[in-house]
Amino acid sequence: MNKPLCRSATTSEPQDPGGADAPVGLLLSDEQPIFLVGMMGAGKTTIGRSLARLLDREFLDLDHELEARCGVRVSLIFDIEGEEGFRRRETALLDECSRRPGIILATGGGAVLNAENRRYLRERGVVVYLHATGDELYRRVARDRTRPLLQTPDPRARLQTLLMQREPLYQEVAAITIETGIMPISQVAQSLISLLKKYQSHS
Numbered sequence: 001m002n003k004p005l006c007r008s009a010t011t012s013e014p015q016d017p018g019g020a021d022a023p024v025g026l027l028l029s030d031e032q033p034i035f036l037v038g039m040m041g042a043g044k045t046t047i048g049r050s051l052a053r054l055l056d057r058e059f060l061d062l063d064h065e066l067e068a069r070c071g072v073r074v075s076l077i078f079d080i081e082g083e084e085g086f087r088r089r090e091t092a093l094l095d096e097c098s099r100r101p102g103i104i105l106a107t108g109g110g111a112v113l114n115a116e117n118r119r120y121l122r123e124r125g126v127v128v129y130l131h132a133t134g135d136e137l138y139r140r141v142a143r144d145r146t147r148p149l150l151q152t153p154d155p156r157a158r159l160q161t162l163l164m165q166r167e168p169l170y171q172e173v174a175a176i177t178i179e180t181g182i183m184p185i186s187q188v189a190q191s192l193i194s195l196l197k198k199y200q201s202h203s
């Protein structure tokens with residue numbers, strides 16, 4: 001990770017003060033990071049961005065940040081350094097970014113594979129697991145050919161296998177799990193805010 005930081009855009013669109021989103025300023029400590037975990041296609045980037053807008057927080061996508069710093073796509077990092085090289089970079093970046101106060105961080109789909117990463121996530125913020133079934137995930141990512149782990153003859157089966165292997169790890173780190181398969185994106189973000197409020201009132 002030798003390249004200088006190139007921060008991705010901060011979402012700071014103002015909220016409608018009288019609108020349905022008005023009370024969200026009361027949500028959690030402004031300092032407490034929110035980490036989104038889940039499989040490829042779970043909606044970490046999409047929901048994360050939307051949540052950051054609603055909560056007026058900084059949003060960062062770990063994959064995008066890594067690409068910005070390395071100057072190449074994730075798929076090329078896999079090609080050149082293999083998954084092992086990618087994971088090393090991912091852990092170093094997660095360690096750094098998970099310390100940022102108030103951040104909403106969309107992690108990479110495989111970030112939970114590493115025990116050290118799981119510790120960073122659990123200890124430094126509220127972890128949200130965005131869940132969807134294998135079939136739903138596949139519907140969402142099928143047309144995107146850039147995901148290195150899905151470059152196989154049977155990407156649907158591969159996705160199912162990865163989901164089965166990772167499900168316990170997502171559950172292990174998550175303080176909140178939300179089912180995303182049944183709701184449109186805007187509704188997932190709103191429901192998540194309700195769940196975060198509930199979480200706050202019980203912690």
Ligand SMILES: Nc1ncnc2c1ncn2[C@@H]1O[C@H](COP(=O)(O)OP(=O)(O)OP(=O)(O)O)[C@@H](O)[C@H]1O
Binds near residue numbers: 041047140183
């Ligand atoms: N709740 C949802 N309902 C329908 N489509 C969704 C939902 N959430 C996300 N999507 C769509 O699924 C696709 C993948 O979403 P997104 O890129 O946010 O997933 P991701 O979790 O960030 O995946 P990756 O780990 O590969 O970065 C996008 O086209 C997005 O619009």
Ligand SMILES: O=C(O)C1=C[C@@H](O)[C@@H](O)[C@H](O)C1
Binds near residue numbers: 040
């Ligand atoms: O599920 C995974 O292991 C990955 C998901 C993406 O977010 C990227 O981090 C990368 O393609 C690996």
Ligand SMILES: [Mg+2]
Binds near residue numbers: 044106
């Ligand atoms: Mg993403």
